[in-house]
Amino acid sequence: MSDRTRHEARSTVAADDDGWGVLGELPGDFMMWVLIVSELLVFSAALLAMLAVRAGDPVRFAADQAMLDRTAGALNTIVLVTSGLCAALAVEARSREARATARRWLAGAGLLGIVFLAVKAVEYTHKASLGIGVETSPFFTFYYLVTGFHAAHVVAGLVLLGLVAVFDSVRNMETAVAFWHMVDLVWVLLFPIVYLVR
């Protein structure tokens, strides 16, 4: 067997050992990507269903939507996007072995996540004081369903960020932070559809 043939054979074995094809190009943990895609599909379906509710009765939808606090929603966009940056910087710091710095960035991301939830709680409390609940209208049913489900993901993300601050391998941190970015990603799609599109 020539050197060239041996080299090609080794390359084929290496490719077969990998065995993931394009799936191997996904950064981080593959199962986290399965979760991310699943969550994106669920939220996408819910948001499109909400737009379908609007198509059924645009006037009522607009009237209900006008009762939302857009300023709070916009503030939460800035908070969550900034939190995503902190989380990304945590991974960047951890990958160059700056573990204490990584933990500080994770703490920053977590604190901003808590701020997000606090703003959301203020919004919910205000709606409750006006007597607005899940059964007020189809718009508010979807509003509570979609934003509540998203808030539950923020809570789950906070737990994950806390866990990887302790068990801080690079892989753990990448995986938890990928989940946090998914939460961020969902919000940038959710906010305009729920709060802004008139």
Next chain:
Amino acid sequence: MAARALVQAWGMLLALSFSTTALTLVDRPGATRMGIAVLVLVLAGVKARIILARYLGLAASHFWTRAFDVALGLFIAIAVAIYFIGKGG
């Protein structure tokens, strides 16, 4: 990804978020409102793409960048289509 690139992505996300908010301050009925709604949805898609490419690291894979672009584009297209079914209120 380098810290500088991450901060740049954050800056773009903030700029797009402020642009979106500024757009929605214009409240005119009819075609203008519809145009703004479509623009807001497209900007949301652009922001989502930045998060996928820069923060979630898909920029490193041409295949997955394309795949998520197609999925995201499809989502925005369907959202715009349903929006027009509602005739803009």
